[in-house]
Amino acid sequence: MQINLLDRVRLGIAVFAAKAITSTIRTFKLGAASVLPGTIGKRLHPQILTMLSQQIKYGVIVVAGTNGKTTTSLLLRGILEKDGWKVVHNEAGANLVNGLITTLLEHTSLTGKLKADYGILEVDENVIPLVLPQLKPKYILALNLFRDQLDRYGEVDTITYRWRKVIAELSSDSILVVNGDDPALAYLGQQLEQGENPKQVKYFGLTEPELYLDKMPHAVDSIDCPSCGTALDYKGFYLSHQGDFNCPKCSFTKSKLSIDSKEWPQVLIGVYNQYNTLAAITTMESIGISKPVILDTISTFQAAFGRSEELVYNGKKVRILLTKNPVGMNETIRAIDRVKQTGGSSVTLAILNDRTPDGTDVSWIWDVDTENFVNSGGTIIVSGDRVYDLALRLEYSKTNLDSGCKLIIKENLQEAIDTALELTPTTEILHIVPTYSAMLEVREILTGRKIL
Amino acid sequence: MNLELKIGWLYPTLMSTYGDRGNVIAIQQRAHWRGINVEVIPYDRDSHPDTIHQVDVIVGGGAQDRQQEIVMRDLAGAKTAAIKAKLDAGAPGVFTCGSPQLLGRFYEPGLGEKIEGMGIIDLDTKHPGIDTQRCIGNVVFEITATRLAAELTELLGGQKPLIVGFENHGGRTYLGPNAEALGKVIKGYGNNATDGTEGAFYHNAIATYSHGPLIPKNPFIADWMIKTALQAKYQTEINLTPLDDSLADRARAAMLKRLNINQN
Numbered sequence: 055m056q057i058n059l060l061d062r063v064r065l066g067i068a069v070f071a072a073k074a075i076t077s078t079i080r081t082f083k084l085g086a087a088s089v090l091p092g093t094i095g096k097r098l099h100p101q102i103l104t105m106l107s108q109q110i111k112y113g114v115i116v117v118a119g120t121n122g123k124t125t126t127s128l129l130l131r132g133i134l135e136k137d138g139w140k141v142v143h144n145e146a147g148a149n150l151v152n153g154l155i156t157t158l159l160e161h162t163s164l165t166g167k168l169k170a171d172y173g174i175l176e177v178d179e180n181v182i183p184l185v186l187p188q189l190k191p192k193y194i195l196a197l198n199l200f201r202d203q204l205d206r207y208g209e210v211d212t213i214t215y216r217w218r219k220v221i222a223e224l225s226s227d228s229i230l231v232v233n234g235d236d237p238a239l240a241y242l243g244q245q246l247e248q249g250e251n252p253k254q255v256k257y258f259g260l261t262e263p264e265l266y267l268d269k270m271p272h273a274v275d276s277i278d279c280p281s282c283g284t285a286l287d288y289k290g291f292y293l294s295h296q297g298d299f300n301c302p303k304c305s306f307t308k309s310k311l312s313i314d315s316k317e318w319p320q321v322l323i324g325v326y327n328q329y330n331t332l333a334a335i336t337t338m339e340s341i342g343i344s345k346p347v348i349l350d351t352i353s354t355f356q357a358a359f360g361r362s363e364e365l366v367y368n369g370k371k372v373r374i375l376l377t378k379n380p381v382g383m384n385e386t387i388r389a390i391d392r393v394k395q396t397g398g399s400s401v402t403l404a405i406l407n408d409r410t411p412d413g414t415d416v417s418w419i420w421d422v423d424t425e426n427f428v429n430s431g432g433t434i435i436v437s438g439d440r441v442y443d444l445a446l447r448l449e450y451s452k453t454n455l456d457s458g459c460k461l462i463i464k465e466n467l468q469e470a471i472d473t474a475l476e477l478t479p480t481t482e483i484l485h486i487v488p489t490y491s492a493m494l495e496v497r498e499i500l501t502g503r504k505i506l
Numbered sequence: 507m508n509l510e511l512k513i514g515w516l517y518p519t520l521m522s523t524y525g526d527r528g529n530v531i532a533i534q535q536r537a538h539w540r541g542i543n544v545e546v547i548p549y550d551r552d553s554h555p556d557t558i559h560q561v562d563v564i565v566g567g568g569a570q571d572r573q574q575e576i577v578m579r580d581l582a583g584a585k586t587a588a589i590k591a592k593l594d595a596g597a598p599g600v601f602t603c604g605s606p607q608l609l610g611r612f613y614e615p616g617l618g619e620k621i622e623g624m625g626i627i628d629l630d631t632k633h634p635g636i637d638t639q640r641c642i643g644n645v646v647f648e649i650t651a652t653r654l655a656a657e658l659t660e661l662l663g664g665q666k667p668l669i670v671g672f673e674n675h676g677g678r679t680y681l682g683p684n685a686e687a688l689g690k691v692i693k694g695y696g697n698n699a700t701d702g703t704e705g706a707f708y709h710n711a712i713a714t715y716s717h718g719p720l721i722p723k724n725p726f727i728a729d730w731m732i733k734t735a736l737q738a739k740y741q742t743e744i745n746l747t748p749l750d751d752s753l754a755d756r757a758r759a760a761m762l763k764r765l766n767i768n769q770n
Binding site for chain 1: 519522524525526527528531532535539570572576642643644672674717718719722723753754756757760
């Protein structure tokens with residue numbers, strides 16, 4: 055896209071100012087350098103997000119959803135880079151407006167030129183309506199929608215309504231890649247396929263009934279038909295409210311999926327990562343990346359720090375699985391349980407904090423189905439700011455007070471980690487399940503490095 | 507004698523946000539661990555209104571606005587009458603989060619039409635609008651509802667009944683002249699961030715914004731409900747075997763310390 059000279063000059067000034075000020079801030083250690091350039095940039099040129107993103111040669115891929123944005127984005131990036139493309143990606147999870155601008159500014163020269171083939175931008179679900187008109191993305195990935203951090207986010211219905219309005223306004227070049235197993239998102243896709251400015255929509259999902267859950271999980275959001283409000287019929291649930299559904303009353307049902315999940319491997323462990331993998335594959339196939347490149351990237355994939363990370367500490371294998379909300383934690387426990395059943399893991403360390411990034415309302419832990427995990431034995435060490443609340447949740451999961459897992463309470467995190475490692479045999483893997491701020495502390499202890 | 511307790515759970519799939527099912531789990535387990543047979547009976551759109559008469563205690567939680575509207579439409583009429591009759595007869599109940607709003611006369615959301623409530627308790631709730639700050643945070647209040655406070659103090663061996671929980675609500679609730687407050691706020695917003703009251707108490711029904719969920723850190727509430735219900739059902743004095751509540755004590759102590767509140 056052509057930018058006129060005046061705008062380019064203004065943009066250049068904005069970039070220069072942003073970088074100069076940031077450099078000063080960093081030198082004098084004054085503040086949050088990860089979003090400051092964006093704030094400054096936006097002040098100097100209100101259209102800065104548009105001016106920057108429209109320079110990305112083959113367009114922007116927006117990644118939205120409650121869980122999985124970072125893992126999916128890293129996978130998309132890995133595939134594109136393996137195929138030889140230059141990619142910009144808002145890595146530090148800075149997914150609000152200023153974070154997006156900051157990311158793009160970092161790749162922009164002082165003359166306002168941004169050189170990149172693809173932009174992969176993780177965008178917070180509530181910010182989508184604000185930035186989509188400016189980003190004009192080529193692809194929009196809608197991964198999933200769950201309740202997240204009860205004291206911050208709005209309702210699923212309001213979010214899909216706002217997304218639909220803003221995506222409908224995009225040009226017909228924009229393609230929506232949506233989780234077809236999620237009723238609210240499947241409906242969103244179907245509505246966008248019709249209407250005044252119909253969009254191309256691709257659906258991803260699972261076709262593996264052997265993965266169905268035994269019963270409907272408790273932490274479920276939208277199980278009413280998004281079209282007529284009747285309770286949906288489900289053949290089976292794969293993950294929370296995602297599964298094989300159809301409405302007994304109206305004609306709402308699942309759309310055809312773009313790819314067959316059985317034909318593809320996945321990254322990391324857990325059903326939730328299978329979904330992330332399918333989302334990435336569907337998008338990359340649409341762009342035209344070859345199957346060997348995609349497969350190769352999947353097989354060598356490393357997760358983002360803390361999300362699902364494996365390391366070795368003092369000769370013991372450790373896996374850190376970040377937990378943020380009931381759905382995520384249900385899936386994490388499910389994945390750990392599978393390893394537990396094969397004898398691969400008998401010790402787990404769970405850490406619950408309630409600082410701002412963790413969510414100050416910890417009642418969500420009661421929406422996690424901890425019963426099977428607790429009653430199947432093993433040892434669970436508990437720690438964190440709200441260690442006793444977590445311990446209560448686990449205690450109340452016990453069918454009988456004198457059986458099930460052994461609960462060890464350690465207020466001090468270092469002691470908790472030491473105990474957990476001590477109790478883990480060298481043939482097994484220790485699973486650490488922390489909330490966000492706890493994950494940062496754990497990493498600092500285990501890797502000796504502070505992450506910002 | 508093999509005792510049996512039936513827990514009526516209002517709209518478990520529609521009204522179960524904010525960890526509310528923890529209240530059901532806590533009551534269920536505290537009964538089960540004492541050898542009492544427990545059954546949880548859902549009371550939802552598919553239930554016959556009279557089903558509520560089969561239960562011994564009632565638990566209600568919260569929901570997002572759309573779900574709350576669906577619930578209210580379903581409750582209107584026969585179900586409201588049945589629940590009112592049950593509560594008037596003294597069935598213990600705990601209603602947290604959005605359900606106190608339903609028990610009241612109406613709920614006025616920030617945007618949209620006024621939603622009529624069941625009109626069982628003399629209170630109403632208004633949401634001042636999306637731009638106003640929500641009442642979010644850890645909350646501590648002392649139970650002041652006279653009879654409840656006395657019964658709980660006895661259960662606690664002379665200790666003052668203090669509730670430690672978490673509130674998260676946009677709506678502000680105002681008690682009418684015929685309503686009795688559940689407690690007085692020591693820390694937090696309470697009903698409306700103005701008059702220092704928290705919740706409401708009606709016959710043996712506890713209505714409160716405090717979740718967390720309410721019961722795990724305040725287990726004496728569950729024990730009071732179980733004892734009260736079984737005494738009425740079996741027409742005999744019931745003494746529940748004490749359970750080891752040291753985890754709850756430590757959880758409360760940790761929060762009170764953080765909030766700089768002296769337990770005395």
